[in-house]
Amino acid sequence: MNQLTTQGIILSRTDFGEADRIITMLTPDYGKVRLMARGVRRLKSKLAGGIELFSVSHITFIKGRGEIDPLISTRLIIHYESIVQDISRTMLGYDLIKMLSRATEDQPEADYFVLLQQAFEALNDPDVELPLIQLWFAMQLLRIGGHTPNLRADTSGQKLAADQTYNFSFDDMAFAPAENNLGSNSDSRPETSSGTNSGQGRFTPNHIKFLRLGFSSHHAKALSQVQGSKEMAEAAAPLVQTMLSTYIRV
Numbered sequence: 001m002n003q004l005t006t007q008g009i010i011l012s013r014t015d016f017g018e019a020d021r022i023i024t025m026l027t028p029d030y031g032k033v034r035l036m037a038r039g040v041r042r043l044k045s046k047l048a049g050g051i052e053l054f055s056v057s058h059i060t061f062i063k064g065r066g067e068i069d070p071l072i073s074t075r076l077i078i079h080y081e082s083i084v085q086d087i088s089r090t091m092l093g094y095d096l097i098k099m100l101s102r103a104t105e106d107q108p109e110a111d112y113f114v115l116l117q118q119a120f121e122a123l124n125d126p127d128v129e130l131p132l133i134q135l136w137f138a139m140q141l142l143r144i145g146g147h148t149p150n151l152r153a154d155t156s157g158q159k160l161a162a163d164q165t166y167n168f169s170f171d172d173m174a175f176a177p178a179e180n181n182l183g184s185n186s187d188s189r190p191e192t193s194s195g196t197n198s199g200q201g202r203f204t205p206n207h208i209k210f211l212r213l214g215f216s217s218h219h220a221k222a223l224s225q226v227q228g229s230k231e232m233a234e235a236a237a238p239l240v241q242t243m244l245s246t247y248i249r250v
Helices: 089-104 110-123 130-144 205-216 229-248
Strands: 003-016 020-027 031-037 055-062 069-079 150-154 168-169 174-177
Touching: 003 031, 003 089, 003 110, 020 089, 020 110, 031 055, 031 110, 089 110, 089 130, 110 130, 130 229, 150 205, 205 229
Parallel strands: 031 069, 150 174
Antiparallel strands: 003 020, 003 055, 020 031, 055 069, 168 174
C-alpha cells in the first residue's frame, strides 16, 4: 500500500454520490492530486474538519493506479477565517485559486503551493488592499513561470536612469527610453503612448521601483507600504495583466 502524507490546499471540490466528495488539492510534494473523500458530507465525518476552503491541511492518501486516490485522514493546520468573513476577499480568493489552477500543469513545482498560501495570508489581512494582492499575485505567477521582465537595464542594455521615462517593449520584456526625459513631470500615472509594442504608456523610475518590489517580494503587504501604492498599482496593473495574458495565458 503506497500511503503518502503531505500538506494540501483545496483547489476545487465536487459532490459525488450521497455523501462523498471529489477534491482536487495542491500539494508541495506531489503537485495536484485528485482525492475521493468518502462520507465527508455526513455530519460526523472525521475528514470534513480537515479540508476546509482557504486552509492548509495535513493529509494522508493512498496512491493508486487510477486518476482519483482515496483520502484516508486529514488534519487542519491553519484556516484563514477572515477571508470567508468578507465577500470581496472570498471572491478574490476564488479568482486567485482558479488563476493558479489554469496556469499550472498537474505537477507544478512547490513554489506554487507557497504562493497560494502567501496569497491566503494577504487576503486574511484586512490592512492589505485587494488590488495590491491581485497585482502582486499576477507578478508572482510571472516570476515563477520564468517571465520576470528586465527591471534593471533598458532594451539597449543600459542601466535604467533616474531622470528618464520609459515605454515597455513586450518583444524584449524590458523598458525602452521614451523620447522625452522625466524633467519636472512627477505624475504617478504613465502618460499615454502610441504603438503596439510600447506597453501601457510612459513609466517613471518610481513605477519601475514599484514593479521591482512586486516581482521580488514574497509578501503582498510590502506593496502597501509604498507611498502612493494605490496609484502605482493602477498604473502597473494593465502592463502586468498584458504580460500575464501573453505569457501565462490565464
